[in-house]
Amino acid sequence: MTAIKESSTRNFNKGVALTSCPVTFVMEKIGGYWKPIIIYHLMSGPKRYSELKRAIPQITEKMLIQHLKQLQADDIVYRDAQAVVPPVVTYSLTKPGEDLFTVLDSMVDWAVKNGSV
Amino acid sequence: MTAIKESSTRNFNKGVALTSCPVTFVMEKIGGYWKPIIIYHLMSGPKRYSELKRAIPQITEKMLIQHLKQLQADDIVYRDAQAVVPPVVTYSLTKPGEDLFTVLDSMVDWAVKNGSV
DNA sequence: ACAAGTACTTACCCCAAAGTATGTAACCAT
DNA sequence: ATGGTTACATACTTTGGGGTAAGTACTTGT
Numbered sequence: 001m002t003a004i005k006e007s008s009t010r011n012f013n014k015g016v017a018l019t020s021c022p023v024t025f026v027m028e029k030i031g032g033y034w035k036p037i038i039i040y041h042l043m044s045g046p047k048r049y050s051e052l053k054r055a056i057p058q059i060t061e062k063m064l065i066q067h068l069k070q071l072q073a074d075d076i077v078y079r080d081a082q083a084v085v086p087p088v089v090t091y092s093l094t095k096p097g098e099d100l101f102t103v104l105d106s107m108v109d110w111a112v113k114n115g116s117v
Numbered sequence: 118m119t120a121i122k123e124s125s126t127r128n129f130n131k132g133v134a135l136t137s138c139p140v141t142f143v144m145e146k147i148g149g150y151w152k153p154i155i156i157y158h159l160m161s162g163p164k165r166y167s168e169l170k171r172a173i174p175q176i177t178e179k180m181l182i183q184h185l186k187q188l189q190a191d192d193i194v195y196r197d198a199q200a201v202v203p204p205v206v207t208y209s210l211t212k213p214g215e216d217l218f219t220v221l222d223s224m225v226d227w228a229v230k231n232g233s234v
Numbered sequence: 235a236c237a238a239g240t241a242c243t244t245a246c247c248c249c250a251a252a253g254t255a256t257g258t259a260a261c262c263a264t
Numbered sequence: 265a266t267g268g269t270t271a272c273a274t275a276c277t278t279t280g281g282g283g284t285a286a287g288t289a290c291t292t293g294t
Contacts, residue, residue: 021153021154021157022224022225022228022229022232023153023154023157023221023224023225023228024150024153024154025228025232026224026225026227026228027148027150027153027224031144031148032281032282033141033144033281033282034282036138036140036141036144037138037140037141040138040140048240048241049240049241049242050239050240050241053241060282060283060284060285061241061242061243062242062243062244062282062283062284063281063282063283064242065241065242065243066281066282075231081241085240085289085290085291085292086239086240086241086290086291086292087240087241087242087290088240088241089240089241089242096227096230096231099227099230099231100227102223102226102227103220103223103224103226103227104140105223106219106220106222106223107139107140107143107144107220108139108140108143109219109220110143110213110216110217110219110220111139111140111142111143112139113213113216114192114213114216115139115142149251149252150251150252151252165270165271166270166271166272167269167270167271170271177252177253177254178271178272178273179252179253179254179272179273179274180251180252180253181272182271182272182273183251183252198271201261202259202260202261202262202270203260203261203262203269203270203271204259204260204270204271204272205270205271206270206271206272
């Protein structure tokens with residue numbers, strides 16, 4: 001059982017981080033294994049769900065929609081569903097999503113300069 | 118028991134991600150909750166272990182050294198220990214570490230433009 | 235009739251990251 | 265000799281991210 005301590009470091013931080021650390025703020029949006037990869041694939045233009053699936057073969061369907069939903073909630077991707085059968089759902093980057101290009105680009109720059117490759 | 122499948126997605130990715138995705142490469146270095154915060158604090162100049170501890174009161178000592186060691190191994194911070202008692206250990210950013218300023222800066226930019234604040 | 239494609243959903247499991255708590259070595263001041 | 269300071273180390277527990285596997289609804293092709 002053991003209830004979660006309210007005073008735990010984790011709980012305490014949930015609050016402050018969002019308001020006080022812009023870097024953590026960004027990390028929460030594009031951090032994690034798959035998110036940057038998904039965003040990268042959407043940078044070359046809108047894609048259907050199945051197109052993304054084929055573009056990133058290693059991702060599981062669960063992870064794909066889970067992250068697409070989070071990215072939606074964070075206003076980074078836009079979901080367009082046509083009410084037809086079979087369903088046609090297209091995902092594209094929002095303006096904030098497109099603006100992430102600058103961030104990802106600076107990462108790539110750093111990786112190229114300091115990477116082990 | 119159930120041994121880990123060698124063909125698991127996780128294992129498969131460990132390999133490709135490092136060599137194929139520069140963004141993931143960066144995420145592995147500065148991702149996680151505390152690393153960007155530690156790096157941020159070192160950007161204002163070298164700091165002693167105890168100074169970092171006081172600057173980031175919510176971090177546990179375990180997390181602090183654990184991340185400092187990883188950042189060291191990744192050639193992002195430099196550790197200078199003086200063989201005196203009580204010990205004086207100073208951490209500072211390496212050149213690659215300082216170069217991360219560009220990356221963090223673009224994140225802050227994005228956060229300011231698209232942040233909920 | 236039945237497989238195949240589309241876009242999901244759900245239940246369950248595993249592991250690594252993060253947190254809690256405590257210990258250590260060396261010295262100095264009182 | 266007892267407590268304080270510094271910079272860690274280490275055992276144990278918890279949590280959440282990610283993975284596996286299977287099911288759903290609806291239609292088209294054979």
